Amino acid sequence: MPLARSLMVLVVDDQQSMRGLARQCLSRLGVQGVALAATGQAALDMMAERKFDLVISDLNMPGLSGVDLARKIKSHPVFARIPVFLATSDAYREEADDDTVDHFVAKPFSVADMRSAIEEHLGVLS
Template identity: 90%
Template sequence: MPTANSLTILVVDDQQSMRGLARQCLSRLGVQSVALAATGQSALEMMAERKFDLVISDLNMPGLSGVDLARKIKSHPVFSRIPVFLATSDAYRDEAEDETVDHFVAKPFSVADMRDAIETHLGQLT
C-alpha cells in the first residue's frame, strides 16, 4: 500500500497556473514529491533522469499532446508500467480516448477525484 508521501508524481501542463493547481491538489493529499514540466518533451527528459510513480498530463499542449506523450511513455520499455492520467474537460474527453491513457481527471482538479483516481491505479493511500 503506497503512502501519499512516498509517491513521486510528474505533472505536465503548458499552463503554469494549472501546474500549480495540480501541485496544490496533490499536496492536500499528502504527496510531497511533485515535479512539474511545461512540455511533453521536457517531461520525457525528466523521466530519463528520475523515477516517477505517476504522470498527470494536460491533453492539449503544443508539441507533444497528452495522448502523444502517453503513447511514448507506454511504448518505452522502462516507463511502460507508469500510469498516465490525462487532465481535460469533459468537452475534449472523446477526442482523447486512447488505449494508452490509464485514467482521465477533470479540470479543474478536485482533491476527491484525484484521490479516487490515484487509489484506483496505485492502491489505497495511507
C-alpha cells in the same frame, strides 16, 4: 498516508497556473514528491533522469499532446508500467479516448477525484 508521501508524480501542463493547481491538489492528499514540466518533451527528459510513479498530463499542449506523451511513455520499456492520467474537460475527452491513457481527471482538479483515481491505480491513499 505515509505511502502517499513517497509517491513521485510528474505534472505536465503548458499553463503554469494549472501545474500549480495540480501540485496544490496533490499536496492536500499528502503527496510531497511533485515535479513540474511545461512540455511533453521536458517531461520525457525528466523521466530519463528520475523515477516517477505517476504522470498527470494536460491533453492539449503545443508540441507533444497529452495522448502523444502517453503513447511514448507506454511504448518505452522502462516507463510502460507508469500510470498516465490525462487532465481535460469533458468536452475534449472523446478526442483523447486511447487505450494508452489509464485515467481521465477533470479540470479544474478536484481533491476527491484525484484521490479516487490514485487509489484505483496505485492503491496508496486508502
